[in-house]
Amino acid sequence: MNRREVIKSVALMFGGTLSTPTLMAMNHWEQATTPTTNVAAFGLTVTQQKIVAEVAEMIIPKTNTVGAKDVGVPAFIEMMLKDCYLSSDHQRFMEGLTSLEQLKFLELNEAERRGAIKMLEQQTKEQMKTPSKTVPFWRLMKELTLLGYFTSEAGIKASFEYIQIPGKLENIKLKPNQKSYAY
Amino acid sequence: MYLNIKSTKENTFDAIVVGSGMTGGFAAKELTEKGMKVLMIERGKEIKHVQDYDTAMKQPWEIEHRGKTTLVSAEERWANSRFWGLGSEEVVNHLTNDKENPYVEKRPFDWIRAYHTGGKSMHWGRQSYRWNKQDFEANAKEGIGIDWPIRYEDLEPWYTHVEKFVGVSGQKEGLDVLPDGHFLPPMPLFAPEAYFKKVMFDKFNRPVTVGRVANLTQPQAIHTELGRASCQYRNKCARGCPYGGYYSSLSGAIPAAVRTKRLTMLHDSIVAEIIYDDKKNKAVGVRVINQLTNAVTDYFSKIIFLNAGSINTAALMLNSKSSRFPNGFGNDSDQVGRNLMDHQLGAGATAMIEGFEDDYVYGQRPNALYIPRFRNWGNDKQTAYLRGFGYQGGASREGWNRGVAADGFGGDFKENLTKPGAWTISIGGFGEVLPDPNNRMYLDPDKKDKWGVPLIVFDAAFSDNDRAIRKDIVASAVEMLETAGFKNVTPYDRPTHLGLGIHDMGTARMGRDPKTSVLNSFNQVHDSKNVFVTDGAAMASASCVNPSITYMALTARAVDYAVKSLKKKEL
DSSP states (O other): OOHHHHHHHHHHHTTOOOOHHHHHHHHHHHHSOOOOOOOOOSOOOHHHHHHHHHHHHHHSOOSSSOOTTTTTHHHHHHHHHHHHOOHHHHHHHHHHHHHHHHTTGGGSOHHHHHHHHHHHHHHHHHHTTSOOSSOOHHHHHHHHHHHHHHTSHHHHHHHSEEOSOOOOOEEEEOOTTOOOEEO | OOOOHHHHHHTEEEEEEEOOSHHHHHHHHHHHHTTOOEEEEOSSBOOOTTTTOTTTTOOGGGSTTTTOOOHHHHHHTTTGGGSTTTTSTTTGGGSOOTTTSOOEESSOOOOOOOOBTTGGGGTOOOBOOOOOHHHHHHHHHHTOSOOOSSOHHHHHHHHHHHHHHHOEEOOOOOOSSSOOOOEEOOOOOOHHHHHHHHHHHHHHOOOOEEOOBSBOSSOOHHHHTTTOOOOOSOOOGGGOOTTOOBOOIIIIIHHHHHHTTOEEEEOSEEEEEEEEETTTTEEEEEEEEETTTOOEEEEEEEEEEEOSOHHHHHHHHHTOOOSSOTTSTTOTTSOTTOSOBOOBOSEEEEEEEOOOTTEEEESOOSOOEEEOOOTTSTTOOOSSOSSOEEEEEEEEEOOTTHHHHSSOOSHHHHHHTTSOOOEEEEEEEEEOOOOOTTSEEEEEEEEEOTTSOEEEEEEOOOOHHHHHHHHHHHHHHHHHHHHTTOEEEEEEEOOOOTTTTSOOBOTTOBOSOTTTOSBOTTSEETTEEEEEEOSGGGOSOOOSSOOHHHHHHHHHHHHHHHHHHHHTTOO
């Protein structure tokens, strides 16, 4: 199904008829630019990139649905760090990353990796008690992993009931095991 | 100066409207519908309704930085990005590049600007509340500022007129503090909000209602004939709505004015001066600089409406010096640029809600709940401050982002985040700010922008009264959420400056006495009665409710008066 068909079927599903503005919007939607691709240029070494990828995958692993690596989270994290964060943030991020590098994280087995991350998690909780303008590696890693994953096309569609145009607003009762709506 | 007579003729209109935003658009609509040939002048670029809403239909993954502000945006939009989310790619290209349009902060002022067709009406919060009777009377009763030259009754029919055209969804409540209007069907409160409403009424006798919002819940012919359709509950209004689901100058007033075939629009055209003819003793037109070519052109008209936004309207007046008005146009009182007000924003409280696990919502409500002012109202008397505040806020279920601060990672963690989390609630105050002549903006005596127009300097700050209100905003929010039995009640009070409420107003206030005010009771400049100021500059006090609908009502009323006066040859 192309986008136009998706939007039409969504509208039909909820009994809506398509108004002129809707059709105008649909045409516009079709003209919208395609997602851009990003070249990583923040300055992580290959080893650091691999650690970032492995940690992201530990946060959001591939299960019966796609994982962080499948949807490009590692490259997303690097792009976000480069484009949206100050050098003070970079520095704090690198502190944590370097410590994992020194730990030879990539050479650890799965149980050891889990142990290391759990320790990092506890450390981070302690560090977060001190107010600071920057956030520790683990916290930022987690934030960017979740953001990258749950806003990616495959991540959204695998995780939620994605509805681009709700068309109505209603209080409803949650069905057992119902996924969140994403919009 | 050499004037080409032919071009003078071509450049002459019945009315000139400076600005195309919330009030400029409305002035143009009203004037053209009453038969006037109107020139509307917008300083920014042209944006076409629907087709130029370039992010409106983008899906989350098509927004490259997913709502975060990039370093480039933060630098270019150094003022705009002080407001939550305005640095994001979803909207950033429709906000003014502050680096190219600098201003001076003698004291900090968060100036949020949108220089393009429709101005900030493209981005507004759409909350639409009538002022109450006391809002117009309080200055006189309390000896604050100056008395309003009008009362609620003067504006009442114009509120109705505006509400019908704009389309305001809301619930009638029969409250003196928040007069009912002409409403489309209300949006629903969510289950925990309905509970909260009941507790607030039972325990405090405080009403809670769903926000009154300029989104079409049930479009009427007056809306659909302009191509507007029902709100689609996407809650992506700030990107511009391709459905015309919410009101803006772009979706409503400008199409209505265009329809009359009496509207001419200029873009990229900065009005640098009002031309005052000392022989005729009246304002005869405006001098315009094209922001792209720097070409200077004069335009003429019988009447002029200044709707550039409070700050820019006052700046334009201050920059228009003549032998009659050596201190700036209409500034005999020295009040132009003074009494700069805003609303306080960024303080309140949040909480977790236990229960309601089965309750969920389909669709995204582009609206909030509203708690009308209860302080210094009825039997409530505060000793620490005058006036009061209202709250906006709402309940929602946590999404995946609850995982950021939570412990855990891995498969179960991932799976859990795909389900709705607990309900949370947040309420934030909108506090009234009192007029103070020392809170002001003025023109920098030396610094100019790249078009040779003086930079604007801000010199304003919150007062003790404002701070006392803010303290109570936080304390009362905590008290109300705790009384409702909610958990982890957490106060918040983000440090802000004047301006962040994006309700800047008061810089050319209405009044009864030309010695202490700039405008009369019909928004005419004292001593230059063919010039009307009907944007936020006209306000003599701020109330605590969102102001746009009041600005539009003042505009419609002033246009009605202006056209009648013109026909009687009084202008």
